[in-house]
Amino acid sequence: MKVYLDHSATTYVDKDVLEGMLPYFTDVFGNGSSQHFYGREALKAIDEARDKVAKALNCKSTEIYFTSGGSESDNMAIKGYALAHKDKGNHIITSKIEHPAVLESCRKLEKMGFEVTYLDVDNEGFVDPKAVEAAITDKTILITIMLANNEIGTIEPIKEIAQIAKAHHIAIHTDAVQAIGNIPVDVQDLGVDMLALSGHKFYGPKGIGVLYKKNGVKIERFLDGGEQERNLRASTLNTPGIVGIGYAIEKAVKDLDKNAKHMAEVRDYFVKKVQDSLEYIMYNGPKDSSKRLPGNSDFSFVGIEGEGILFHLDLAGIAVSSGSACSSGSLDPSHVLLAIGVPMAIAHGSIRFSFGKMNTKEEVDYTVDVLVKTVNQLRSMSPIYDELIGEYKKCIMKK
Amino acid sequence: MKVYLDHSATTYVDKDVLEGMLPYFTDVFGNGSSQHFYGREALKAIDEARDKVAKALNCKSTEIYFTSGGSESDNMAIKGYALAHKDKGNHIITSKIEHPAVLESCRKLEKMGFEVTYLDVDNEGFVDPKAVEAAITDKTILITIMLANNEIGTIEPIKEIAQIAKAHHIAIHTDAVQAIGNIPVDVQDLGVDMLALSGHKFYGPKGIGVLYKKNGVKIERFLDGGEQERNLRASTLNTPGIVGIGYAIEKAVKDLDKNAKHMAEVRDYFVKKVQDSLEYIMYNGPKDSSKRLPGNSDFSFVGIEGEGILFHLDLAGIAVSSGSACSSGSLDPSHVLLAIGVPMAIAHGSIRFSFGKMNTKEEVDYTVDVLVKTVNQLRSMSPIYDELIGEYKKCIMKK
Amino acid sequence: MYNEEVIKEFQNLQNVGFLENNNAYSKIGNAACGDIMEMTMYINPETEIIEQVAFRTFGCAAAQATSSRATTLVKGKTAKEALELSNKAVVDSLGGLPAQKLHCSVLAEEAIKACIENYYERKNGTEKKEETKYV
Amino acid sequence: MYNEEVIKEFQNLQNVGFLENNNAYSKIGNAACGDIMEMTMYINPETEIIEQVAFRTFGCAAAQATSSRATTLVKGKTAKEALELSNKAVVDSLGGLPAQKLHCSVLAEEAIKACIENYYERKNGTEKKEETKYV
Numbered sequence A, B: 001m002k003v004y005l006d007h008s009a010t011t012y013v014d015k016d017v018l019e020g021m022l023p024y025f026t027d028v029f030g031n032g033s034s035q036h037f038y039g040r041e042a043l044k045a046i047d048e049a050r051d052k053v054a055k056a057l058n059c060k061s062t063e064i065y066f067t068s069g070g071s072e073s074d075n076m077a078i079k080g081y082a083l084a085h086k087d088k089g090n091h092i093i094t095s096k097i098e099h100p101a102v103l104e105s106c107r108k109l110e111k112m113g114f115e116v117t118y119l120d121v122d123n124e125g126f127v128d129p130k131a132v133e134a135a136i137t138d139k140t141i142l143i144t145i146m147l148a149n150n151e152i153g154t155i156e157p158i159k160e161i162a163q164i165a166k167a168h169h170i171a172i173h174t175d176a177v178q179a180i181g182n183i184p185v186d187v188q189d190l191g192v193d194m195l196a197l198s199g200h201k202f203y204g205p206k207g208i209g210v211l212y213k214k215n216g217v218k219i220e221r222f223l224d225g226g227e228q229e230r231n232l233r234a235s236t237l238n239t240p241g242i243v244g245i246g247y248a249i250e251k252a253v254k255d256l257d258k259n260a261k262h263m264a265e266v267r268d269y270f271v272k273k274v275q276d277s278l279e280y281i282m283y284n285g286p287k288d289s290s291k292r293l294p295g296n297s298d299f300s301f302v303g304i305e306g307e308g309i310l311f312h313l314d315l316a317g318i319a320v321s322s323g324s325a326c327s328s329g330s331l332d333p334s335h336v337l338l339a340i341g342v343p344m345a346i347a348h349g350s351i352r353f354s355f356g357k358m359n360t361k362e363e364v365d366y367t368v369d370v371l372v373k374t375v376n377q378l379r380s381m382s383p384i385y386d387e388l389i390g391e392y393k394k395c396i397m398k399k
Numbered sequence C, D: 001m002y003n004e005e006v007i008k009e010f011q012n013l014q015n016v017g018f019l020e021n022n023n024a025y026s027k028i029g030n031a032a033c034g035d036i037m038e039m040t041m042y043i044n045p046e047t048e049i050i051e052q053v054a055f056r057t058f059g060c061a062a063a064q065a066t067s068s069r070a071t072t073l074v075k076g077k078t079a080k081e082a083l084e085l086s087n088k089a090v091v092d093s094l095g096g097l098p099a100q101k102l103h104c105s106v107l108a109e110e111a112i113k114a115c116i117e118n119y120y121e122r123k124n125g126t127e128k129k130e131e132t133k134y135v
């Protein structure tokens, strides 16, 4: 049996989305900037996709910019805004649990003389809007807080934070890469100035992303060159990718309620089963399902190391993630888990199970079976299980 | 009849290249950084593609970085190198006829305090290696000259320029986006430190590019975030795109001689026919075919404006480009044509006909028929044809 | 990017040419910018009706189509009426132009105005010959 | 990323556990770094042959496989011979490890060395109890 529980790392392209893309590789292959039939045909498809994305996000088509992915959208928004407004101030506010695309963009800006406040989060990963407000100085130009966390599924109070930003005349960017397709994403309702998406997280293609940027918000161009995307993002337009993300977002929004309900149900079934079968585990992230991505669950298994679990599950055909896919191969435990107060040694034993729209309870049953066996086996050979139980108890008491 | 003569703007994806990509959208869809079966399968395909690219360019696989296209590769190389070496010097040498991805990267660096020399070219578009050497100062850290020009097909003497760079311990980047698949591209033989490619120019997919960076050459990361591409280019790996560019480059190199010979033959047939049928035209770019991209031809038709020609050809099903696709929609005539001394008013009447591996002489016959009719018609309604003939004669005499 | 109407006009340009028997002439624009428009008219000195009009242009498809349409719109009108013709009216009559092409439609309006001015200047003997600069 | 041999070893770990009747003990590594290795041996005081060996680990798949393999390689050898075992030999015997996992193989070598040192310390009465820090 093969079970894919790593939908936050990436998803497959839906068959009908791929079918919609296919003509744009071979037949309608023109350069969207070309002034002839082939170019116009491509541009028409691009315009249609742009309209679809705009409709899904509830904004104007002229506010949609196509990029190469969520990372580029974050880079473009954060660096682009900061560099365009460096005369106004040099302070940026973000959180400790952002994706590396945001954190590293901020670090790059620090090297260039900007100052960045990395806000703490509570033990479920929530950023406190009051803390955002308290961090604002007269030098603050930008706030960038994610809409939903990729590891522990926390849905941040962006609407509230955006109101604070607005009251202080500060721009706000949100990384919505994990949110789209899982919770409603309406840029008007959220009140954000910029928002990042990545195609491959919602059954669209890899290598394509979106930046929403409200008209009137000025940013400096990140990718320099030709005049594509209203002179804000150079490079020949990736027609198949753009068409794909258009179809994918249309579908994601149409099926949102159905998919979210299904994922939450399967996820809740899984979480309960794990909690009933194993002791000394931490369920990381919000306990309140309504404030958590419907497909997300994240556990720390006290006394054992994550890769061992991941590998046993992998050998049984079950795909999960220890920490985020990005940081795998690195030795540091997840910065997100540390930020919510999971002790280092326990953070090492953490696994994210992220559900997709097609996962079933049968898959959950199989997964829990393998997981329980694995955890028990690894604990039996752990030289520090007992000691870590002590750690765990201390940590639980603190919360 | 439909005739596509705009292969320098973009090409279609070859059927077999697309077929090779297809499994990576839906079946082998994992995140190449993921530590499980799905991730390993993807990584294997990525590694294989990387090997193919490395083999095609005659370098190590660890010297290949996948990007979102030629523009990003140029940005990454030029800004990345400059920022990593700003302690050593702040001077960059490039040419006046580079692609906007290079020119605009240089302009961005100028804003940051770098100094850039934009070298003149001769009336066929050649950069003089002696001029490169003469421009070097003790502050020079980088030379970036294209391997082949996208508008007039000039193949620059990069090998000689690289030797000069090496002698002065200066790094050299070359934009080979138009060269690959048309002329041999061997990074060892060229002696360059960095080289940029874009998938959609050689029957591979859009939205994927390559940066070759010699091991040991330090650059600052351009796209910040996760640790993909040995920590030099963040963002989830675009498996289908990477697989596609791998197949495409393998094929491009295998069929290079055959394709180049065919394109040159069809192009030469076209050029001769045009020259035999119309007077007062300028054939822009190198007269010596061996120093010109085999698929490239570029004409200025004295007395008329380019868009009119383009539009008439388009209505007849013939796709060509006036100036480069990038600058279409803009009112300035091509910076490349101005740099080789075409008078402004004549530069406005220029058309690039860029041939691909499948174009035929029958297509040429049809195109020349339509072209001659069009040019004659437009000239008959041009109020300044006679005056511009005078300009033309002065210009020809100067050369 | 152009609509059907513009394309039809472009394919069937009206009033192209040069009137030898003109009593009104204009040439505006700048070849370096890629736009030159030349217009000739024969305006009936009695009725001041534009009886004949012709244009030649060095310009893009939009310039060609708008000047063609503009000439059909002024033909048969009086010089006074023709002076009222706005580029907006020409563009509207063609069903619209892409935003980045709107400036081209101004050329036609300007050429017509300059041409009619030239008619009055010649009539009043105040005409001054100017050299066209195009490089 | 792991080869077949490593996977096989990981699925059939040898010498896992804790020897109550040990006369050599070590525990090295740091849980905060995600690596703890504990080793127990019974070394025949006459022959100095490692007659029994067991390990427990809090560590990645590579740490598990290499310590398993290392224990099978030292079992039956003398303490002296065991001290010669390099992590390279362990990795080679497994057919190689991914570059970023090589550091894990060092743990096994270190644990064996520390364990044999502990044997000599106990024998010579020079043993000192150290507390393990893991957070």
Ligand SMILES: Cc1ncc(COP(=O)(O)O)c(C=O)c1O
Residues within 6 Å of the ligand: A234, A235, A236, A237, B008, B068, B069, B070, B071, B072, B074, B099, B101, B146, B148, B149, B150, B175, B177, B178, B198, B199, B200
């Ligand atoms: C010479 C040259 N460099 C760079 C590029 C940029 O490539 P892309 O548009 O794929 O980013 C192009 C083509 O557009 C080109 O012709």
Ligand SMILES: Cc1ncc(COP(=O)(O)O)c(C=O)c1O
Residues within 6 Å of the ligand: A008, A068, A069, A070, A071, A072, A074, A099, A101, A146, A148, A149, A150, A175, A177, A178, A198, A199, A200, B234, B235, B236, B237
């Ligand atoms: C929250 C978040 N932001 C940004 C990204 C970056 O997206 P991509 O890897 O497609 O560039 C990801 C996923 O990797 C993510 O989960």
